[in-house]
Amino acid sequence: MSSTATKRTLEMLAVVVDGLEVIQGLTKVGGAKAALALASIERIIDRLRDGFNDPNIDPKAIMVELDTLRAQLISNNEAADRKLAEKFDHSTD
Amino acid sequence: MRSAPLVWFNLLVIACIILVGTACPNKEQTRDKTIRAALIATNVARDEFSKIDVGLQDAIIEAAKTLDEGKAALAKYRTETQANVLRAFEVAYRAIAAAAVLKDDQSLTELLRATKLLKEALDAAKEIHR
Numbered sequence: 001m002s003s004t005a006t007k008r009t010l011e012m013l014a015v016v017v018d019g020l021e022v023i024q025g026l027t028k029v030g031g032a033k034a035a036l037a038l039a040s041i042e043r044i045i046d047r048l049r050d051g052f053n054d055p056n057i058d059p060k061a062i063m064v065e066l067d068t069l070r071a072q073l074i075s076n077n078e079a080a081d082r083k084l085a086e087k088f089d090h091s092t093d
Numbered sequence: 094m095r096s097a098p099l100v101w102f103n104l105l106v107i108a109c110i111i112l113v114g115t116a117c118p119n120k121e122q123t124r125d126k127t128i129r130a131a132l133i134a135t136n137v138a139r140d141e142f143s144k145i146d147v148g149l150q151d152a153i154i155e156a157a158k159t160l161d162e163g164k165a166a167l168a169k170y171r172t173e174t175q176a177n178v179l180r181a182f183e184v185a186y187r188a189i190a191a192a193a194v195l196k197d198d199q200s201l202t203e204l205l206r207a208t209k210l211l212k213e214a215l216d217a218a219k220e221i222h223r
Contacts, residue, residue: 012194015187015190015194016190016191016194016195018187019190019191020187020191022183022184043195043197043199043200044195046197047194047195047196047197055193055194056125056193057129057132057189057193058193059190059191059193059194060190062186062189063186063190065132065135065136065139065186066182066183066186066187068139069139069142069143069179069182070179072139072143073146073175073179076143076146076147076150077150077167077171079147080150080151080153080154080167081167083151083154084154084157084160084163084164084167085160087154087157087160088159088160088163
């Protein structure tokens, strides 16, 4: 595997590692934190053992969609703060 | 009355479940379609929630009788409803990303569970808007 491919593989797996604990924790799958982490690693090793190749859908691009929502909500909050201040004729500064 | 994009989101969730449950000669193709359908549905729901969020915050501002009351009500909404929905979107997007990389059945099960969680969070947010 070339160094570029290795870097890309590691980036994609990092997205998965970050996500699995959040997903499993919130969807109430599994038990203790350490057990969840171990199970996640085992699943990733299985994937590597199968012969890792690029997924058809880029996981990093998927996470950009979440960043878009975060930016939209920050913008909504700032606009709401301004509207509230204007209603009571206060400065936003 | 439900807004059109959220109805579409519900239909796509059902379509995802049917796709996963349907026996298909090309399992990988079916899996990809399921993940793509979930991503499209989640993006539509995200854009719709952003609009709902503006409406909810506007309603809070309109109801506020003092500046402090308005600030407190907005803070309460953001820490409870908005944060809850954002968390559900985070789980959904992470589940989609994990399913795209991992090829196990468990990741698809988690994806469907995450999509259900998101639907519940959106329904709860819409309820307080009624």
